Amino acid sequence: MDAGTPDPYGRIHYRGLIAWPARLAREAPLLRRVLGDAPLDLLDLGCGTGEHTRFLQALGHRVTGVDASPSQLAAAREALPAAPDLPPARFVEGDLAALAELVDPGFGGAICVGNTLPHLATEAALDRFLAGLASRLAPGAPVLLQLLNYDRILDRNERTFPVNVRPGEDGETVFLRLMTPQADGTVIFTPATLRYRPGAEPPLELVAAREVVLRGWRRAELEAALARTGFTANDILGGMTGEPWSPTAQDLVLIASNT
Incomplete structure (x- = not known):
């Protein structure tokens, strides 16, 4: 992100809007299966506030998290455990499209989760x-x-x-995500954070909202992109708990290898 450019994620507090311990527990078997047991140098791409980075670090991997948001990375660095027995973890700020300019070669694996890829809005x-x-x-x-x-x-x-309601410091925090699909395959995505205090006036207040244009990458488009850039797709799933993919699945999970 260029100096002086406002951080669009500065007021979206994703850490408090996701039940991270439950999510990581659900995802752990698949992550372990894909990444294996041997310690690796890993990339966590679109790492946000670093929950997956710290989880992989706790498994014994050396992890580099990459994200374009300074505020998300600041939160990630603050949360790194002061534990000398853990392998190192670090965070790098930058655009994923410029990844080759941000990190050195030699990594043993990578994850890119959490709907990060649609932020790469062009082929x-x-x-x-x-x-x-x-x-x-x-x-x-x-x-x-x-x-x-x-x-x-x-x-x-x-x-x-689905609306996400989480405990907050002053009432409950409501996380609302609206989408407007476009004919060209892009999606106008509008995440909003609201404060809900029954009995107060007003009972519902807008805390933050933003709008971003994402690319709704379909399965066939991503498989073609992987093939063009030197990857082999090994498995395609419908979620991080390992269920088969179908056109109505919740997610698209592609497991590939560098050839």
Whole structure:
């Protein structure tokens, strides 16, 4: 992110809006299966506030998290455990499309989860990211990519996700995510954070909202991009708990290797 550019994620507090211990417990078996038991140098791409980075670090991996948001990375660095017995973890700020310029080669695996890929909104940006990733991975290194299942979202013209309500410091925090699919495959995505205090006036207040144009990458488009940039797709799932993919699955999870 360029100096002086406002951080669009500065007021979106994702850490408090996700039940992270439960989520990581659900995802742990698949992450272990894909990444294996041997300690690796791993990339956590689109790492946000670093929950997956710290989880992988606790498993014994050396992890580099990459994200474009200074505020998310600041929160990630603050949460790193002061534990000298753990392998090192670090965070790098930058655009994923410029990954080859951000980190050195030689990584033994990578994850990119949490609907990060749609922020690469053009085929050129996606290819640049994947080609850069391929250049930074050792031969045969595993890659796990997870995003929403845009085959379902676009085909059904879905407009919103279930409302997420979490405890907050002053009332409850409501996380609302609206979508407006476009004919060109992009999606106008509007996440909003609200404060809900029954009995107060007003009982519901807007805390933060933003709008971003995402690319709703379909399965076939991502498989083609992986093939173009030197990856072999080994498995395709419908979620991080390992269920088979279908056009109506919740997510699209691609497990690939660098060839």
